[in-house]
Amino acid sequence: MRSALVIAGQEVRIGLRNRWIVATTLLLAALALSLTLLGSAPTGTVGADPLAVVVVSLASLTIFLLPLIALLLSFDAVIGEQERGTLILLLAYPVTRWEVVIGKFLGHLAILAMATVVGYGSALAALLLRGGSVEGDWQAFAAMVASSVLLGAAFLALGTLSSVLVRERATAAGIAVGVWLVFVLLYDTALLGLLVADQGRLVGPGLLDVLLMLNPADAYRLFNLTGSESVRAHAGMTGPGESGLAPQVLLAALAAWVLMPLGLATAIFSRRQL
């Protein structure tokens, strides 16, 4: 595990050096700020809870952006080292294969977490500086930031998996883009199409819940938009009791989306003949 942390540390150092961390933090902060400042305008002073509005808008932003950032960070993890020719040298050191995979993942997760916390934190700071009420659904905000990092982790794991699956960097990049397209854009449309075509004959609420958890982005969306009373009102989600999925279940689904691809990546990489 010690070597995994050394590798993670190096990954963060590289992230600082090639400006990845700065760029993603600035991007997230800029988008979060503009959403916060513009988004709170319509609610004005009569708006009940500006923080809830921020949670809804940032959660929607996260679903599109964080998976993309995570995949871009991680698709290169192993295949990039292999193509640069640095992988063999790294593996000639007293490190195990799983330490390489986990170390890379932890490093990327640290980068992503830093960018998310600082970026979204700046939106919060802006809100406070404008003198808005500090009473609000803090728990929902904190849960949104934490679950965003978890969503990012799930896509980091998927990116890492694509990185050990293939023999060429370009292929891994292609897979990463495909994963993003499928989970973020196509899945919901396909699901909606299915529901319309099915007219409730086969796909009942139970199956729908399962189908929603089969996509980390949907699990994240449900977790944040139905998580708390005040947020639900702003998200336009229906009252309690409609969604059969408890927040704990949704978090567990997200966690499974982190652990399974990562476990698979480790297993595949451990068997790889280099």
Added chain:
Amino acid sequence: MRDLVVLEAVTKRYGALTAVENVDLALRAGETVALVGHNGAGKTTLVKLILGLISPSSGQVNLFGSDPASRHGAGLREGLGFLPENVAFHGAMAGRELLSFYARLKRQGRTEVDSLLDRVGLAEAAGRRVSTYSKGMRQRLGLAQALIGSSEMLLLDEPTSGLDPASRAAFYRTVDELRSEGATTLISTHSLAEIEGHADRIAVMHRGRLIALGSLDELRRAAALPVRLTFTVTPCSTGRMLERFGSEAEVIGRSESRLEVSCIATEKTELLRRLTGLWHLIVDFDVEVPGLPAVYGLLVEKEQRQ
């Protein structure tokens, strides 16, 4: 003496391609072994097998007494230093940063990093990004990382490819230093002339097979390459010498005051003994022993004829 690396009947196949075939090799503690062969002879595959990066299709690989491709392989590599062929680094990082990273992986401290940078002559460039380094500097950084932690065993894969003559000479000076310090080293190379004099034993690979193993003298004997003797003599005495030599010497060149003969290596002292009483005729003489390139050429030729 302890064997640090033992390969027993090791074969490695990639699909239909046999990269290494039935190789037996043992590296003793303290010796320097040169692994020579053409490109694609299986040298790098052999190094990867020792590192545990790949596992053999059949046979056994042993590093410090255990299987390097097993789960305990990582622990074994604590005692190993490796310089890969065409060593590459993350270009955005500075030399010192990279060396510190590798030192941390081997649980070594800062002082080690600085002294190694000094040893390979990179102390001044240590703060610069590696992407600004020349090929020679990168290779020296590669050597520095291989030396971290004064490993028991060093594996150097084509360490001098692409280096200029001065860098090569500097590199072999370091190898000789390590040799005198008692390091066990395996150097793979296809520059045969270079490695002569820097290795205790030579392992010759050809098409995945180990076709010869031994000191240069032993290989010479095995190849049975003739030794060339050149005599400069007082005029018109070559005939008398040839009478003495008899059939053991083959005349290659003969002029009034010069005689060139070749003979089997083991016969050369016998031939000189036969000249007893004629030494006053000889003005000068030379013995030309075939070098590694010639020995290698003959060994490969023999192998191909079989």
